[in-house]
Amino acid sequence: MPIVPLEIEELESKAGNIYEAVVIAAKRARQINDEQKLEYNQRIEPLMKTSDEDSDEVVSKDKMNISMDFEKRIKPTEQALNELLNDKLEFRLRSESDE
Numbered sequence: 001m002p003i004v005p006l007e008i009e010e011l012e013s014k015a016g017n018i019y020e021a022v023v024i025a026a027k028r029a030r031q032i033n034d035e036q037k038l039e040y041n042q043r044i045e046p047l048m049k050t051s052d053e054d055s056d057e058v059v060s061k062d063k064m065n066i067s068m069d070f071e072k073r074i075k076p077t078e079q080a081l082n083e084l085l086n087d088k089l090e091f092r093l094r095s096e097s098d099e
Contacts, residue, residue, distance in 0.1 A: 024091050028080035
């Protein structure tokens with residue numbers, strides 16, 4: 001997976017300043033990571049219920065296949081930055097009156 005540099009000015013133009021853009025992308029990446037973690041646990045759960053000693057090898061292969069599927073996905077940080085740069089991310093800044 002090649003490393004692609006980002007233009008700071010382009011990222012900054014999507015929010016008030018670069019720091020806000022980083023916080024927005026980081027929060028979205030955290031959301032994506034939580035969604036993926038939930039999906040992973042849901043897919044692994046049926047395999048964990050199997051307690052037969054004969055099927056340990058099969059369960060391990062199934063777990064490995066699921067893990068490899070998640071490993072091939074775009075990383076949450078990269079996905080969040082792409083969403084921000086492609087204007088697919090909606091956000092609002094909290095004002096002092098909201099607090």
